[in-house]
Amino acid sequence: MTESPIDGFVAVVPAGGVGSRLWPLSRPERPKFLLDLLGTGTSLLQATLERLAPLTGEVVVVTGAAHANAVLEQCPQLGQADVLAEPSPRDSMAAIALAAAVIEQRMGPRVIGSFAADHVIGDPLAFRAAVRTAVGAAQDGYVVTIGVEPTEPSTAFGYIQVGSEYSEGVERVIAFTEKPDAQTASVMLAGGGYVWNAGMFVVRTDVLLGKLAELQPTLEQGVRRIAAAWDSPQKESVLADVWPTLTRIAIDHAIAEPVAAQGGVAVVQGSFDWRDVGDFASVADILQPDADGVIRVAGSAPVGVVAADGVIAIGVTKALAVVGIEGAVIVETEDAILVTTRASAQLVKDAAKLFQKPGS
């Protein structure tokens, strides 16, 4: 099957967040999306851009000012103008609205699709087919989200309640729900009619900014002012004035939830394997163990285990033996070693704080 680009479609890739549960791989100066977390030879950001490439040649990455150069170095396909550097983090709505406003300023109204830089998707063809379907509904004026068919009663994701069909493969969204408790998740999975909210949005820039003008007018006016100055000598001074005034809010709360309540959100159900690689337990879930049950990533040294099932060893440079610790997670970097278990993977963010330099 040959895939052709979608005419006029622009991909937006918000690349933010340190990913402190992935310490010591992730650091403030080396955030998660720049890491080759799965040992595939590409960073999560590079894999994201590769996944999007057949859909469009036009990609805008929104990232922190501190990481703009690293993004350009990792992704030579991007030009300087394709990387929008935020002076400081102001949550996802500001990042995506900035991209929408800059794109519209440069090219006029377009359909954009926003896809996080740190997700892992198992079937890129199915993913792109879903995006193609979503673009059609977006052209009709919908805010379109791509939902993922749940395979387990996860409590780690928000859910989307699916309503009536709008067109083939597109349904109207009844509501977004917060991350459920285990019982609620089981009920939702058993009853059907819910998909995981993967945080992917496909929408016309004029629709997005129009909804924003209605729901978050300060934010809309702010990103419009910044976008007008972006490719001009006034950029830095306008950014310095306006950026710190933008409302900190997630796109889910600013747009998805209220617009869904108005009947303006549609969903395309993707049946691809999708992961938000948040901690080492989720890294281990994705990777295949060797014959001895050990998952080895990017290390040069032998790893042996005694009475220890489900060990994952990342980046080890010295012969490593793990004895008697089920699900042990060992991560070695140039300057640090993490020893934990899959069950404790969520607590690693507290370890990151232990060694944080003052002010970082």
Next chain:
Amino acid sequence: MTESPIDGFVAVVPAGGVGSRLWPLSRPERPKFLLDLLGTGTSLLQATLERLAPLTGEVVVVTGAAHANAVLEQCPQLGQADVLAEPSPRDSMAAIALAAAVIEQRMGPRVIGSFAADHVIGDPLAFRAAVRTAVGAAQDGYVVTIGVEPTEPSTAFGYIQVGSEYSEGVERVIAFTEKPDAQTASVMLAGGGYVWNAGMFVVRTDVLLGKLAELQPTLEQGVRRIAAAWDSPQKESVLADVWPTLTRIAIDHAIAEPVAAQGGVAVVQGSFDWRDVGDFASVADILQPDADGVIRVAGSAPVGVVAADGVIAIGVTKALAVVGIEGAVIVETEDAILVTTRASAQLVKDAAKLFQKPGS
């Protein structure tokens, strides 16, 4: 208190055993007794010789041929003649009998005391006081063992059943018992009359070799032949002929148990803290944690813990975080890393095998 040497007393220090439960610190080429396991600046062997120094200037170390040079390097107080190199390990009776025979050959009958090179003793003064008492009974012809007052119902040691008093501080031994099960150990501790067998023997060389002539005549004749040749040009050829023929047997089975049955063994009860540092759990038991509960030994890097009590970190050179593993044991050496727990410390010997070079 000034301590004077015991006239004519010779200390024998068997220094054998790799200590594979202490991998990766211990290796065939770097056995336990050569390690500074407690981060005190001295190896277990050096500490043993320091402990014995006030008792006598005459010390003989019996060790494997592969380690004779390392012993001489670590212990400049030893001359070449003070280190007896075994061509191969033939258990403790051969080692101690060889020392006894060589000492008697060189100096005539003496009282010797045999003390393992890898034990840790908390109160050297009390230890030496016990040895002084033991020497008196040894001069009277007893095989004298130094027992340690038990502080817990340990199943890790053999026990000595104490009988009637022979002289002040010296009792006759009724019997030696094997390592007991937990219930038996509790009964023995509660009932009293038992002390731990610390494997320390004080005895006249002529008594030891006389008992051996009676109980293990091949062994006695063999070490006599070797001793006669030891300081001569025939040493190597006699060693090569005779050493491989010596019976492999522990001194407990060859001498202590049968001679006790004859009424020929006495015991001095020591009240000093004594440890056989066999694994990392016992290392951790000896050392004091820092304020955060972490035991740090000989590492240059910071160690932090999250939800992990009782962690011990040895030799770490990179910032180490331990998350969610109670009693974790992390050991780093130049070429290897061990990750285990105090509870699994006994299994470390199996990890050592994983990375064993063929033939070593």
